[in-house]
Amino acid sequence: xxxxxxxxxxxxxxxxxxxxxxxxxxxxxxxxxxxxxxxxxxxxxxxxxxxxxxxxxxxxxxxxxxxxxxxxxxxxxxxxxxxxxxxxxxxxxxxxxxxxxxxxxxxxxxxxxxxxxxxxxxxxxxxxxxxxxxxxxxxxxxxxxxxxxxxxxxxxxxxxxxxxxxxxxxxxxxxxxxxxxxxxxxxxxxxxxxxxxxxxxxxxxxxxxxxxxxxxxxxxxxxxxxxxxxxxxxxxxxxxxxxxxxxxxxxxxxxxxxxxxxxxxxxxxxxxxxxxxxxxxxxxxxxxxxxxxxxxxxxxxxxxxxxxxxxxxxxxxxxxxxxxxxxxxxxxxxxxxxxxxxxxxxxxxxxxxxxxxxxxxxxxxxxxxxxxxxxxxxxxxxxxxxxxxxxxxxxxxxxxxxxxxxxxxxxxxxxxxxxxxxxxxxxxxxxxxxxxxxxxxxxxxxxxxxxxxxxxxxxxxxxxxxxxxxxxxxxxxxxxxxxxxxxxxxxxxxxxxxxxxxxxxxxxxxxxxxxxxxxxxxxxxxxxxxxxxxxxxxxxxxxxxxxxxxxxxxxxxxxxxxxxxxxxxxxxxxxxxxxxxxxxxxxxxxxxxxxxxxxxxxxxxxxxxxxxxxxxxxxxxxxxxxxxxxxxxxxxxxxxxxxxxxxxxxxxxxxxxxxxxxxxxxxxxxxxxxxxxxxxxxxxxxxxxxxxxxxxxxxxxxxxxxxxxxxxxxxxxxxxxxxxxxxxxxxxxxxxxxxxxxxxxxxxxxxxxxx
Numbered sequence: 001x002x003x004x005x006x007x008x009x010x011x012x013x014x015x016x017x018x019x020x021x022x023x024x025x026x027x028x029x030x031x032x033x034x035x036x037x038x039x040x041x042x043x044x045x046x047x048x049x050x051x052x053x054x055x056x057x058x059x060x061x062x063x064x065x066x067x068x069x070x071x072x073x074x075x076x077x078x079x080x081x082x083x084x085x086x087x088x089x090x091x092x093x094x095x096x097x098x099x100x101x102x103x104x105x106x107x108x109x110x111x112x113x114x115x116x117x118x119x120x121x122x123x124x125x126x127x128x129x130x131x132x133x134x135x136x137x138x139x140x141x142x143x144x145x146x147x148x149x150x151x152x153x154x155x156x157x158x159x160x161x162x163x164x165x166x167x168x169x170x171x172x173x174x175x176x177x178x179x180x181x182x183x184x185x186x187x188x189x190x191x192x193x194x195x196x197x198x199x200x201x202x203x204x205x206x207x208x209x210x211x212x213x214x215x216x217x218x219x220x221x222x223x224x225x226x227x228x229x230x231x232x233x234x235x236x237x238x239x240x241x242x243x244x245x246x247x248x249x250x251x252x253x254x255x256x257x258x259x260x261x262x263x264x265x266x267x268x269x270x271x272x273x274x275x276x277x278x279x280x281x282x283x284x285x286x287x288x289x290x291x292x293x294x295x296x297x298x299x300x301x302x303x304x305x306x307x308x309x310x311x312x313x314x315x316x317x318x319x320x321x322x323x324x325x326x327x328x329x330x331x332x333x334x335x336x337x338x339x340x341x342x343x344x345x346x347x348x349x350x351x352x353x354x355x356x357x358x359x360x361x362x363x364x365x366x367x368x369x370x371x372x373x374x375x376x377x378x379x380x381x382x383x384x385x386x387x388x389x390x391x392x393x394x395x396x397x398x399x400x401x402x403x404x405x406x407x408x409x410x411x412x413x414x415x416x417x418x419x420x421x422x423x424x425x426x427x428x429x430x431x432x433x434x435x436x437x438x439x440x441x442x443x444x445x446x447x448x449x450x451x452x453x454x455x456x457x458x459x460x461x462x463x464x465x466x467x468x469x470x471x472x473x474x475x476x477x478x479x480x481x482x483x484x485x486x487x488x489x490x491x492x493x494x495x496x497x498x499x500x501x502x503x504x505x506x507x508x509x510x511x512x513x514x515x516x517x518x519x520x521x522x523x524x525x526x527x528x529x530x531x532x533x534x535x536x537x538x539x540x541x542x543x544x545x546x547x548x549x550x551x552x553x554x555x556x557x558x559x560x561x562x563x564x565x566x567x568x569x570x571x572x573x574x575x576x577x578x579x580x581x582x583x584x585x586x587x588x589x590x591x592x593x594x595x596x597x598x599x600x601x602x603x604x605x606x607x608x609x610x611x612x613x614x615x616x617x618x619x620x621x622x623x624x625x626x627x628x629x630x631x632x633x634x635x636x637x638x639x640x641x642x643x644x645x646x647x648x649x650x651x652x653x654x655x656x657x658x659x660x661x662x663x664x665x666x667x668x669x670x671x672x673x674x675x676x677x678x679x680x681x682x683x684x685x686x687x688x689x690x691x692x693x694x695x696x697x698x699x700x701x702x703x704x705x706x707x708x709x710x711x712x713x714x715x716x717x718x719x720x721x722x723x724x725x726x727x728x729x730x731x732x733x734x735x736x737x738x739x740x741x742x743x744x745x746x747x748x749x750x751x752x753x754x755x
Contacts, residue, residue, distance in 0.1 A: 023682055023683075024683040024735050025683065026680060026681055026682075026734065026735055026744065027657060027678045027679070027746075028454070028679050028680070028681065028706070028746060029743065029744070029745070030433060030435050030677065030678050032739070032743050032745060033433070033678075033745065033746075033747075034432050034433045035431075035706075035707050036429075036430050036432050036433065036451070036706055037099070037103055037431050037707050038103060038106040038107065039705075039707050039708045039709045040106070042704070042707070042709060042710075043647050043704060043708050043749070043751040043753070044106070044107075044461065044704065044707065044708030044749065046106060046108040046464050047105045047106050049636055051073075052153035053075065053110060053153050053155065054069055055155075056225060057070050057072055058225050058322070059075060059155065059228045059323070060323075061344075061387070061388055065384075065385070065386040065387050066388060066420065067228070067344075067388045067420045075110075076420060076421070076467065076468055076470070077110055077111035077155075077228070077390065077420060077421035077468075078109050078111065078460075078464055078467060079109065079112070079113050079390070079392070079422060079423035080107075080109040080112050080113070080423070080427075080428050081115050081392070081393065081424070081426040081427070081428075082112055082113065082114060082115065082426065082427055083120070084114075084116075084117075084120040084138070084142075085116050085119045085120045085175060085176070086123050086173070086175070086440075087176065087439070087440045088426075088427060088439065088441045088442075088449075089439040089441070089442065090120065090124055090138055090141070091120065091138050091141035091145060092141065096431065097141065097144050097148050098148050099431055100145070100148070100431065101145070101148035101149050101152045101154065102152060103429050104149070104152065104154055104429055105152040105153070105154060107428070107429055107460065107464065108460075108461075108463070108464025108469075109428070109464075110153065110154055110155065111155050111156065111157065111421060111423075112149060112154060112155075112156045112157075113156070113157050113392060113423050114158045114159065115159055115162055116159070116163060117142070117158060117162065117210060118162055118163050118166060118175075118210060119162065119165075119176070120142075121135050121139060121142075121167075121210060122134060122135075122169075122173070123174070123175040124137060124138045124173065125173070127172075127173055128169065129169045129170070129171075129172045130169040131167055131168055132167045132169075132205060132206065132209045133167075133169050134210065139213070142213070143214075143216055144216065146221070146226065147215065147216040147217065149226065150215075150217070150224075150226050154226075155225075155226045155227070156227060156228065157227070157228045157230065157390075157392075158211070158221075158227065158229075158231070159231045159233070159234045160207045160210075160211060160230045160231060160232050160306070161189065161232075161233045161234070162233075162234040163175060163189070164187060164188050164189050164190050165186070165187045165189065166187065166189040166199075166203065166206050167205075167206045167209075167210065170186065187199075188241070190234075190235055190236055191241040191242070191249065192249065193233065193236075193298065194238060194252075194294050195251045195255050203302070204305055207305075208312040208317050209312065209313075211230075211306075211317070211320070212312060212317040212318075220318050222306075222317070222319070222322075223318050223319075223320070227320075228322070228323065229322060229323040229344050229346075229390075230306065230320065230322065230323070230325075231325050231326065231328065231346065231392070232299055232303065232306075232324055232325070232326040233302070234328065234329075235328065235329040236295070236298070236299075236326050236329070237295070237327050237328075237330035237335050238294065238295055239291060239330055239332050239335060239495070240329050240332075240335070242494075243495070245267065247267065248264055248267060255290075255294075256287065259290060260286050260287075262282075262283050262286055264283065264287070265280050265284035265286075265287050265491075266280055269284045269491065269492070269495060270492075270495065271491075274491070280491070281491035282491075284494065285489060285490055287494065288334045288488070288489040288490065289489050291334060292334060292337040292338055292489065295327060295337070295338035296338050296341050299324075299326045299327070299338060299341065299342060302324075302326070303324050306319070306320040306324070307319050307320060307321055323343050324342060324343055324344065325343070325390070325392075326338070326339070326342050327339040327342070328346040328347050328393075329347070329348060331497040331498075332493060332494055332496060333487055333488055333490075333492075333493035333496060333497065333531075333536055334489065334493040334494050336381075336382070336483055336488060336513065337488045340384045340387070340515070342387075344387065344388050344389075345382070345384045345387050345388065345389045345390075346390045346391070347378075347379060347382040347389075347391060348391060348392050348423075348425070349375045349379065349394060350375065350394065350395050350396070351374070351375045351396045351406065352364050352365070352366060352368070352400050352402075354397055354447045355668075360670055361447070361670060361671045362664065362668045362669065362670045362671075363397070363399060363668060363669050363671075364667070364668055365401070365668065365669045366402065367402045367405065367606065368396060368402060368405050368406065368409070369402075369405050369409070369586060369587075369588055369604070370588055370589070370591050371588070372500075372504055372575070372577065372586070372588045373409055373507060373586070374503070375394065376409065376506050377500055377504050377505070377506045377507070377511075378498070378503060379417075379419070380503055380505065380506025380511035381481060381498050381506070381511060381512070381513055382513075383419065383511070383512040383513065384512060384513055385478065385480055385512035385513065388420045389420055389421075389512075390419070390420055390421035390422070391414065391419060391421065391422045391423060392421075392423050393426075394406070394410060394422065394424055394425065395425045395448060395456075397447040397448060398445050398447055398449075398453050398455075398456070398655075399445070399447075399659070399669070400669075401653045402591075403455055403456065403459075404458075404459070404604055404626070404627065404628040404651050404652070405591075405593065405604050406424075407455065407456065407458055407459020407460070407462055407463075407604075407628055408462060408466075408593055408595060408628055409586075409593055410463070411465075411466040411472075412466050412467075412583075412584050412593075412595045412602075413506065414463075415466055415471070415472035415473075416473070416474065416475050416510075416579055416581065416583070416584060417474075417510060417511065418474045418475065422467060424450050424459070424463070425450070426449065427441075427449055427450060427451050428450040428457070428460050430442070430451040433677055433679065435677055436677075437677075443674070443677065444656035444659065444675050444676055444677065445654065445655060445659070445674075445675075446674075453654055453679075454679065454681055454706060454747075454748050455651045455654050457706065457748070458649050458749070459651070461647075461649060462600070462602065462630055462632075462649065465600055465632050466597075466600060466602075469636070471597045471632070472583055472600075473583060473597070474510070475510030475579065475580060476509075476510075476581055477510060477565060477580060478509065478511070479505050479510060479528075479529055479556060480512060480513075480514045481502075481505075481511065481512065481513050481514065481528060481529040482515075482528050482529070482530040483514075483515075483530075483531055484530055484531060484533075486532050486533040487531045487535060492536055492537070493536060498535075498536070499531075499535055499536070499545065500545050501544065501545035501546065501547070501548030501549040501552060502529075502531065502548060502549070504577065505529075505552060505553075505556065507570075507577040507584075507586060508553070508568050508570045508577055508578060508579055508580060509556065509568065509579070510580075514528065527559060529552075546572070549572050550572040550573070553568070553570060553572045554572075556568060566580070568580055574589070575589045576588075582596075583595060583596055583597050590606075590609065591605070591606040591608075591609075592604065592605045592606070592609060592613070594616075595630075596615050596617075598640065599632060599633040599636075599638075599640055599643075600632040600640065601615045601617055601618040601630070601631050601640060601690075602618070602628065602629065602630030602632075602649075603618070603620065603630075604626075604628045604629075605620070605623070605626055605627065607626040609623075609626065611623065617641060617691035618688070618689070618690050618691075619688075619689040619690075620687070620688055620689075621687040621689055622685075622686065622687040623685070623686040623687070624684060624686070625652055625653075625682060625684050626652065626653075627652045627684055627686065628649065628650070628651040628652075629648075629649070629650050629688060630647075630648070630649040631648050631649075631690050631752075632646065632649070633646060634646065634647055641691065641692055641725070642692075642693050642694065644755075645752075645753045645754070646752040646753070647749065647750075647751060648688070648690075648730070648749070648750040648751065648752060649749060649750075650684065650686065650734070650749075650750065651748045652681065652682040652683070652684050652734075652748075654679055654681045655679070655680050656674060656675030656677070656680070657675050657676055657678055658673065658676055659671065659673055659675030660675070681747075681748070683733070683734045683735035683746065684732065684734050685732065685734075685735075686730075687729075687730070687731055687732075688728075689727050689729060689730070690727065691726075691727050691728075692725055692726055692727070693725045694725065695726075696718040698754040699716065699728070699752055699754055700713060700752070700753060700754075701714045701728075701730060701752050702714065702753070703737045703749075704747055705747060705749075706747060706748070706749065708749065711737075711739045711745050711747070712737050712738060712739050712740070712745060714730075714732075714737070714750070715731060716729070716752070717729045728752060730750075732750075734746055734747070
């Protein structure tokens, strides 16, 4: 072993700006790196880290509002949202379905969300151009995949309907018509189902036929324990869907007039324009009450219909008595009202969602850390503290180089908040890269195709460990927040979100909403925060959010002092956010996140990060570019300091070959050419140090393929530490990895192991 270097001299030697060197991009060779299947027993095979769920038991809500096997264990779901439409590839053949289910388990997924099932069944080659003309072939493949998921202890949740076009036959097999298509505006089931009898009847016919699926083991989809929940109709929020229109639908106008006796408020209601118009304000406030009543009534009749057996085409469709969810979209204050009435609360949101149309695809290309992770704050308040909560969609999409931020932040804060499920959208598992696929979404990296993106895949690897395994501790305390009625229903609540300056509480303590007049027993000794119309008015002024955060944090610290709790060490003046567990530290101005737990230590840093960067036992002494770096024990019973098998994840950036990006005058970046396979990964040179207890004898460092296979042995040195133990010294250069045959390889995964 080498003698220990003095820390100050070592830091000075390797301290340099990560933005100082030119980028090098290395292609994933289709000859050697096309396989994405996780190798059994490899460092990426997580199937042995988790105890299989008991598929003979139902999932229900326990007294604490958690999802649990009936009279059994609380369940936390790492969810794989899957789309099997024409653009993504239809349901797989039997052999591939068997492989897919096994691979999902090895990745650590224990829940699949079936999204756009209606479009998949209506858009296949043997679908018919009639209402409910589902493909018999796809139905059989769907059933077989469910059978394989059960065999691998994976449950599912299903959108009872996803598409705005439902299962209307007139669209034929084109289920995603372009805006130039004459059928583009032919249906809007998401909105019209609320007030149009024909659309409501279509929804009933759709769920009767699409969900009436006998399973191969003799059971039924609607009564099987594998079904965790049904989303009644994806993105059902009325304000959200009205926001896409220029005028109110005629049926909605008539119903509002009949119920309220009022003229309609402006559809573009905003305070700068209508702040002095008291008539418009009164109309708008009554509209919000009207929309909430309509949404609650719609979800109620939908749930009631599903819970009753129906005679459909001469056969009995069984009753569904499990969990349902709805109104999972929309960030306006009013959107919380109907969402919180559901037995399971779900929501989705994104950071830097692409601005897409038929001609352009643009991103802001900003750091979520610099903005204090606004979507984490949104989800924090979107959670109802006495009900289970699943984030059914989240993502920081390709092609932003900052998307690596989500890979660490999202699972860490989700575990800290105690959410019950997270789903990074979408299709996180593929079996291989294809040189020339005939499936559109497999030809290149896409905004919402996680499984082909090495950066997003690396984030999902951490999700299995930080979130599902529970490496990050749940918040010590919670900040219950009462949403007053005048917060949910006022002239501006249809368009204005909750104030972000308040939502930042999710970065420091447990956060969630409670009913105005109800607190769970576990929270009765805690004085709640509250949001009202005045709070919402503050949200309209972006410049006031930092002041609001300063006041909110001061209020939290005062509450903690009154109860004798440890005072949170976050500092509103310098953008430092520390969780009450001390495990997660966000430095927003530096665009840096550190996570330190017993089994995993990790950090994400930008190109311009000064070095060295210390997490705890993990330290980055130098790097020539921004990255996510994580070290995780792969032995459940051993801390990182004692583990003899450690997964090292190093994710930088990735892109399609020949992709072309254009920076616009306003700073946004447009994807002008999608490019093609193979995927390229940005290489990195980094000096990584990791402390360890015990003896250094026998440890080796391996580069792994994206499937976990050991492809190269890399240099690894150690240094004895004066305080005891030793330190791994890793001089990583991902541009110089060569396998035994001399082939150039590039990866995001490495393994430190004694065997």
